Amino acid sequence: MTAGGRPWAAWLNRLGPLFALILVLLLFAVLVRVVLGENRFATPGNIETILRQTIIVGMAALGMTLIIVSGGIDLSAGSVVALAGVVLAALMKFAGWGPLSAALAGVAAGAACGLVNGLLVTQLRVVPFIITLGTLLVFRGTALGIADNRTITPGASWLDHLTTHPTGDRAWMLIPPGVWILLFFSLLVAGFMKLTVTGRHTFAVGANEKAARLSGVPIAWVRVIVYTLGGVFAGLAGVLQYTRLSQGDPTGATGMELQVIAAVVIGGGSLSGGEGSVLGTLVGALIMSSIANGCSILGIESWVQMIVTGVVIIVAVAVDRLRHRRTE
């Protein structure tokens, strides 16, 4: 949208994060080959591991993309992920619900959290940073309360297989079903952003709220919708988190909102609103999980991983700004 008369420049902007991902993958493929003496990074098994370690953050980041494009932010996402997982686990264990209905209830709990965020932001007219900083604690406290400060382990169900390698009669799926689920919802959100009126309004609200209001965009309505969707995707991420551990953990996903926001930002989303894409966000999430996986395989310690990831976030955004200045 920023390049005006030069469509190729716009495409280059869009593909910037993708180049960065390819660079990261190549870099680690070479490093692992050199350090370990054989290829243990660019193997089908390890690519699947990277994908599997991306889906939770990726799912929550779909909702965060919408929120950030609309000029908002959601710091409560990690708490919502934990709350959804706890609701799911509690309903299965204590109320005897089936896996599917419990999972849907988990997503519904996420949606309710998002709705609360949206209503508070629009009705109280307090900036979303503060509102969601508050609900971060409210939702985390609710999760801990429901779970009585403990993890809830309901026992085995088909949900456990959503994030494992498909074997037997599910072997045709090739990769864990959770990855397909993420891809499905990604297409859905991309379609929503491009093809629906509300989707286009989301960009308008984020890019220039005043102009949007003057041209009759129902701003409060768009905000409430966007935050509710953010809650839905955090809820879905919570379901996936549950399937990873086979338990609802009220202390889980602490600080995950920062990874989620980082994924959107690395992927070209702008915290001042009006910019961001589903593809960019997924690539951003993949960049982070590839770095973590690659460092782990190389035997690099956790503190180095943190520093490297932090540097990547800053470099990615700085390069993005630089390109923008050139194309504008």
Add this chain to the structure above:
Amino acid sequence: MRTLLLCAAALGLAACDAGTDGDAGAAPDDRTTIAVIPKGTSHEFWKSVHAGAMKAAADLGVGIIWKGPVQENDRVGQVKEVENFISRGVDGICLAPLDADALRKPAEEAVARSIPVVVFDSALNSEKHVSFVATDNRKGGALAGEHLASLLGGKGKVILLRYMQGSASTMNREDGFMDAIGKHPGIQVVSSDQYAGATAPEALAVSENLLTAFKSADGGLSVDGIFCPNESSAVGMLGALRGAGLAGKVKFVGFDISDKLQDALTVGHLHGTVLQDPVGMGYQAVKAMADHLAGKPVEKRIDTGATLVTPENMKDKAVERLLNPEKVE
């Protein structure tokens, strides 16, 4: 684009550097490589486990990679470590699971990809691992119970302050303690339904309330002995006893050790505590895996031992080694 390339190159160099000088660096390929995954890397306990694992590696000529989550509640982080070791390919994995259920899936996946798993420190709800290497906590609790009974001369009233619901290791210690006390008909357990909670400050509050309930009119205590099944509950109870001026006047036995508890042993405020052997645990875990990989039979359950420390035997060489275990800094 050029900027991006330069940055990436710089990043690569930084990564290379870090890869070679960390002690977590990759082991050479021609050797057997065993991944050792602790519950966390920041606690003192794990530094001692690390020392034992390294000793075993040196003795047996295998390579180890020591890597775990930084925080002891990061279950997803630990699952990822296991997965990354599976895709990287190691000869075996020694795992101290943060959760008996949450780590089952990745551990069983490792076994399915023919990477054997030895579980250490805490149990895993699975049957697929080679061996479980840990302290026999029930035995340790019984040791504490016997000691308290002999301190009391076989008669009196005692309190068991439990740790936390759902914590398997401390529940076993509590059961072992109750078994041992049950063999002494002269001893009556007057309280065994209170829980200290996860942290020492919580334990302090619970202990204060508990002691208030058993205070006699003259300011003394109508109880003769107390047992706490882990470090934080013992530290909390110690604080409550000291605050009420009762420290040393009631026989007090704990489990595990810290600087504070060691000091309490010296001044006679604590009359005994049971020690685990973290160095031995790390050693035995790596040895069990190395033996298994070499085709030797390995016991399904390996007890790494529990030792009673009293003010009297604190200076013994064998006990001192447990009080101040080796650590990898």
